[in-house]
Amino acid sequence: MHTGNALITTPVTADLLRGALEVERTENGLLPHRLPAWARAQFPDPQLAMAEAQPSGVRVAFRTRATAVELYTLPTKRIYAGAPPRPEGVYDLVVDGRLSGQASVPGGATVTVDLATGATERRPGPVGTLRFAGLPGGTEAKDVEIWLPHNETTELIALRTDAPVEPAPAGDRRVWLHHGSSISHGSNADSPTATWPALAASRGGVDLVNLGFSGGALLDPFTARVLRDTPADLVSIKIGINVVNADLMRLRAFTPAVHGFLDTVREGHPTAPLLVIAPILCPIHEDTPGPGAFDLAALESGHVSFRATGDPAERAAGKLTLTVIREELSRIVQQRAADDPNLHYLDGRELYGAADSAELPLPDRLHPDAATHRLIGERFAGLAFSAVGAFAGPGA
Structure with a gap:
């Protein structure tokens, strides 16, 4: 009207x-x-x-x-x-x-x-x-x-x-389906097109479906089924930080959960490029298990910050840290890739590592700032969408 x-x-x-x-x-x-x-x-x-x-x-x-x-x-x-x-x-x-x-x-x-x-x-x-x-x-x-x-x-x-x-017409661009944590969701990014997945999608010339959930990348079976049932040409799963800071499971449960998650995704996307992304560097959880918690002293002074409350010695009993998760994800992908040539692994420290942490520290000790979202998005695009990357385009 x-x-x-x-x-x-x-x-x-x-x-x-x-x-x-x-x-x-x-x-x-x-x-x-x-x-x-x-x-x-x-x-x-x-x-x-x-x-x-x-x-x-x-x-x-x-x-x-x-x-x-x-x-x-x-x-x-x-x-x-x-x-x-x-x-x-x-x-x-x-x-x-x-x-x-x-x-x-x-x-x-x-x-x-x-x-x-x-x-x-x-x-x-x-x-x-x-x-x-x-x-x-x-x-x-x-x-x-x-x-x-x-x-x-x-x-x-x-x-x-x-x-x-x-x-808008559907167009012929490939659809990239991504799942991750609050970092993928866009915490601290300046705007919706400035989250790292949106930036990477723009540079890669693909249409983004972003299933990054703040606090919600927990290997939930229902999330795996949603990924399975969502049409996509490219799929990525960023796993780790939420499992640690929720203190959700130990290594004995983590490894079968990752296998089960990937099995479910593969039911719907049997041959699509599937990229498993390990956590970016997060110093508080590199070698210290969760649970994570708000730093109440920081809150009293007027800013938000996080801390790890676990005991590093508990790694021996199967408690998870980011170091443990990266090692296990790398091993799982290597094992499965023998029968799944379209399965790939990316160490998140290639997106944000120790040198980056020194120059662009995580403001609240957990989430990147706007500049770091740009850095991660540009690096991911350069790695994943290059001619030799997991998401290389047709004819690359």
Whole structure:
């Protein structure tokens, strides 16, 4: 329908979304999910529920001749009591493959989290408007993507434009399906196109489906089945840091869990390039097991930091550290690759290692900053998408 200011209102539907695996119809609009409902129901963990509903890698994608675009959304912003305020979620406008604008939506609902106790308090808020004007005109339609904030749950209400829109065509780019932890999710990245997977996907010329879940890369069988059932040409799995900082399992359980996870993924992607990525360097957990914990002294001084609380001596009893996990992942991939020539291994320290830690230390001792996301994304693209990389293109 046409509104009073001559903008056309288009309801946001699933065919306008890329990077989401399921959409939920809410009382307000459409909520993108990165895990389907059946998977979410198998273990209704609040942390995972928050992470999978934050639309990292999800974008509204359409073709249009419009020069003005508005998106009505209801964001849910998280406030951590005692910690510095989090920046507003950023929406990235990409026109014909180029970043062309950035903006935020004020207001919205809030969830306040007490980091010391884990208690939460939710407060409702109003719908907001995202507006981009001055897009290139002309008679030819252009491809427009609005990348949703990677760290802010976002309900989509409507799209308004000054020319008709149609869903973006599927195109012929390969689809890269990636699973990982908060680093893959995009913690501390500047914007949704600046997470390391989004940067790597752009450089590699592929379409990203990002199943990076903050705190949620735990070798869950339901996640393996989701990866199995999601269409993709390229698959990567980044394993390690969450298993350690959750103190989830010992070596006896870890090795069969990795095999089972890979077996399940291979049921749906029997010959696709499959890249297992070991953890980047994280000094607090290199040789010290979990569980990880918030540094309460740091919180009292107004900033977020993490610490490892395990005993290094417990490695002898099978407790996991990043060093142990890298050694075991390398061994597992080498063993399986004898019968699976499309299975590959990447040591995460090739993406961020000791020299990088000295120059660009992890600000909270666990997550990279924006500059390090760029570094990791560029290095991953150079390694994986090169002519000799695991994700080398056809004819490379």
